[in-house]
Amino acid sequence: MIKLFKNKVVNFGLIVFSVVAFYKIEAVNAQASHMFRTYKHEVPQKLPENQNAVADGKKVYEKRCWYCHGITGGGNGPAAKTMFPKPRNFTRNEFKVRSTPFGSVPTDEDLFRIITSGIEGTAMPFWNTISETERWQVVYYLKTFNEQFKKDTSPEVLSVGNVVATQESIEKGRELFKEMKCYNCHGEDGRGNGPLTVAMQTQWNMPYRARDLTQSWNFKGGNTAGDIYRTISTGFNETPMGSYKDKLTDEERWSLAHYVESISKKMASDVVVKVKLLESGEMPGNPADEAWGQVTPMEIPLAGQIIAHPRLWEPSVDSVMIRGLYNDDEIAFLVEWDDRTNRQEDIFRDAVSLQFPAKIPDSLKKPYFGMGDSGGIVNLWQWKAYWNEGFGSVAEAPGSEPGSIMELNAKGFKKISVQPPEGQDVTGGGVYVNGRWKVVFKRALKTEDEKKDIQFEIGKLIPIAFAAWDGSNSDAGGQKSISAWYYILLEKPMPKTVFVYVLIAVVMGASVELWFLARLRRFPPKLEEDQE
Amino acid sequence: MGNKRSQYLMFWVVxxxxxxxxxxxxxxxxxxxVLMGKGHPMPTPSTLMMWYMIMGILAGLVYATTSNQKxxxxxxxxxxxxxxxLKFFLQKIFFIAFPLVVGWFVYSYSLPGAASPVELRIQHPTLPQKYEKMENPFREKDADIQRKCIEEGKVLFQTYCRPCHGSKADGNGPFANSFRLRPINFQDPGTIATVVDNYLFWRIKEGxxxxxxxxxxxxxxxxxxDGDLEDEQMWKIIMGEYDTAGVMPRQREKAE
Structure with missing residues (x-):
């Protein structure tokens, strides 16, 4: 009996150990983010469209929709002032996501889908939280704002279907992208930085921004190949994005959609930025260095700074991508983000900043994530695009000028100080290529000024936060895009001793097992004690 | 007892x-x-997973030791x-797998850590004393004025709070993704429905x-x-916020 008990204990111990190990592995993989709204295609049975439905729709509209879209549907509700893009004006035919020809109003189903799914990158939420009946009612009500809904009663509806992408179709799409001059608005690499977009934004001050085709999360009306095909086919009303239905065959539009899908990416976000050990070679000082290819990038979503006055309600930079490398002496970061223009104007300059606590926190306590506080000082590394007063009021940062880097400290957003010239230790520079800024920051792991400069340590979680400014969006000072605290971790190189530990563990595991089996064979469990 | 089947008892438990x-x-x-009608899978939280695994293993052991026979x-x-x-074959697999599994656990343990830090916090701290006695000046007004205050509050909410807390007060505003402490979902019955107006007043004023x-x-x-909005505006926002979220403040116990 005692023997049996002993064996039970051994077994139990081993099993508990394995459970703890399961837990550990799970914790590493637990980061799964589903941050964005998705376009939902299914539409349920329609409700009869009649006076009662419209009257009920009015109630829903005046309870939930009018704050942004306006009481008369003009897209000018009281809350619209803190929004960009602006809410849809229902009295005009500026409906974007449609399965009907360019210039027509959308179908009831189109409106239902948008109300259900919301639109990422805008203030439009997903209303699948109200009943289907209410959604149909509100569709019927908002149709009363625009006479055209009465005229276009049976528009030709595009049926999307499904065509699978092939290497060939993507290649063909790439050629069509050039042939149809899509790059005029969307830019050569699809970042929405085409010359027409830039001119409309900066010279004519028009609200049109060609979609950044690399950021799939911001596509209006879905980001599957079918959704892109629909947009190419029907266009967006009252925008420069026209319909290509008559200019391209069905097959060609699918190819173009496949190409656009192939250049779009998902946002790969996480909490800890892993800074990789650079095993050999020099620390890269410029963004084009091949060494950056070794590092898996991570993306950080940004929001407008609305914590303190002056606030930025309409941010234009919605994410930055970050990579880190270190060696025995130095650490370097590559920060990238999409920006449609490279125009700099007086105080409105493109910029990016990394924020660290001046000292790695010993406890949970960190400085306030928005520029620190009286109890916690932060160290800021800020890069600003080059601008020269001699250039006139608006200028493009020349490619040869990498911009300037400043090291600052802050104890709250009102107490910011630039470090003296002898304290400036960060080097690096930026380059603007095809709608994307790439900026490198580089510094020694340790500096002499331990009070003001972050001292990096290997294997410790070090808080980091980000800020970005878009000059052409009139970002300056406190009007910027910001993130919360994230972490960087200078990854310990895989110690060679790991394999020794593993070997020991395997040998120990095997010994315990052999001992256990030997014992079991020598004293096989029997039932006699109980039976006799 | 079906002897034939119980030969494989350990195999079945594992x-x-x-x-x-x-x-x-x-x-x-x-x-x-599928059950919750979400557009994405709902991964099992790692701590929950740990507890389920412990329970599962304990259940297996308890089952295996319910009788001496077993x-x-x-x-x-x-x-x-x-x-x-087959039994011979499975025995060998167990025999080889056990040390390898142990080795693998040790390996994954000693890999340079990449786990997210533990960030513990108290979600509902105690209301500071100076806010305890405050009253929402608009809650006692007649129905018409209240309705007007709610409507004004909703406009303010949609203007200033919506970017993070969302048009529906569900914590899904366009800025919500950027803040790792996600803006609070006021529709959640565990949030503003469990506190009184004063609490929200404190949170709005001091942030x-x-x-x-x-x-x-x-x-x-x-x-x-504080400083950007008037106190009256905050009280109105609170009324509009409850209305938008579709919940009611906690009822105060009646003082005699």
């Missing part, structure tokens, strides 16, 4: 534990996705002799910086609206 692991890891996220059968699986080829340190003020993106 198989059940492995099955449980894969169920929690891959099947249950999809099941919950326990003998359970261990008997490891004994040599009169078995089929993240006004939190005590056990509630990690340094991570909170809630602005301190």
């Amino acid at each position: 198989a059940a534990v492995i099955f449980l692991f894969f169920f929690l890891k891959y099947v249950s996220p999809v099941v919950f996705q 326990f003998v059968d359970f261990l008997g699986f490891l004994l040599p002799g009169q078995g089929t080829f 993240g910086p006004g939190l005590p340190s056990e509630s990690t003020p340094w991570d909170s993106a809630m602005p301190a609206w």
Whole structure:
């Protein structure tokens, strides 16, 4: 009996150990983010469209929709002032996501889908939280704002279907992208930085921004190949994005959609930025260095700074991508983000900043994530695009000028100080290529000024936060895009001793097992004690 | 007792534990996705997973030791002799797999850590004393004025709070993704429905910086609206906020 008990204990111990190990592995993989709204295609049975439905729709509209879209549907509700893009004006035919020809109003189903799914990158939420009946009612009500809904009663509806992408179709799409001059608005690499977009934004001050085709999360009306095909086919009303239905065959539009899908990416976000050990070679000082290819990038979503006055309600930079490398002496970061223009104007300059606590926190306590506080000082590394007063009021940062880097400290957003010239230790520079800024920051792991400069340590979680400014969006000072605290971790190189530990563990595991089996064979469990 | 079957008791127990692991890891996220009508799988949280695995293994052990007969059968699986080829084969697999699994655990343990830090915080700190006695000046007004205040509050809410807390007050505003402490979902019955107006007044007025340190003020993106909004506007926002979220403030106990 005692023997049996002993064996039970051994077994139990081993099993508990394995459970703890399961837990550990799970914790590493637990980061799964589903941050964005998705376009939902299914539409349920329609409700009869009649006076009662419209009257009920009015109630829903005046309870939930009018704050942004306006009481008369003009897209000018009281809350619209803190929004960009602006809410849809229902009295005009500026409906974007449609399965009907360019210039027509959308179908009831189109409106239902948008109300259900919301639109990422805008203030439009997903209303699948109200009943289907209410959604149909509100569709019927908002149709009363625009006479055209009465005229276009049976528009030709595009049926999307499904065509699978092939290497060939993507290649063909790439050629069509050039042939149809899509790059005029969307830019050569699809970042929405085409010359027409830039001119409309900066010279004519028009609200049109060609979609950044690399950021799939911001596509209006879905980001599957079918959704892109629909947009190419029907266009967006009252925008420069026209319909290509008559200019391209069905097959060609699918190819173009496949190409656009192939250049779009998902946002790969996480909490800890892993800074990789650079095993050999020099620390890269410029963004084009091949060494950056070794590092898996991570993306950080940004929001407008609305914590303190002056606030930025309409941010234009919605994410930055970050990579880190270190060696025995130095650490370097590559920060990238999409920006449609490279125009700099007086105080409105493109910029990016990394924020660290001046000292790695010993406890949970960190400085306030928005520029620190009286109890916690932060160290800021800020890069600003080059601008020269001699250039006139608006200028493009020349490619040869990498911009300037400043090291600052802050104890709250009102107490910011630039470090003296002898304290400036960060080097690096930026380059603007095809709608994307790439900026490198580089510094020694340790500096002499331990009070003001972050001292990096290997294997410790070090808080980091980000800020970005878009000059052409009139970002300056406190009007910027910001993130919360994230972490960087200078990854310990895989110690060679790991394999020794593993070997020991395997040998120990095997010994315990052999001992256990030997014992079991020598004293096989029997039932006699109980039976006799 | 069906002797033939119980020869494989240990195998079945181990198989059940492995099955449980894969169920929690891959099947249950999809099941919950369908049940809750979400557009994405719902991964099992790692702590929950740990507890389920402990329970599963304990259940297996308890089952294997419910009678001495069972326990003998359970261990008997490891004994040599009169078995089929299948049993012989499974024995060898167990024999080889055990040390390898142990080695693998040690390996994954000693990999340079990449786990997210533990960030503990108290979500509902105690209301500071100076806010305790305050009253929402508009709650006692007649119905017409109240309705007007709610409507004004909703406009203010949609203007200033919507970017993070969302048009529906569900914590899904366009800025919500950027803040790792996600803006609070006011529709959740565990949030504003459990407190009174004063509490929200404190949170709006002092924001993240006004939190005590056990509630990690340094991570909170809630602005301190004191100075940018009038007190009256805040009281109205609170009324509009409850209305937008579709919940009611906690009822005060009646003081005699």
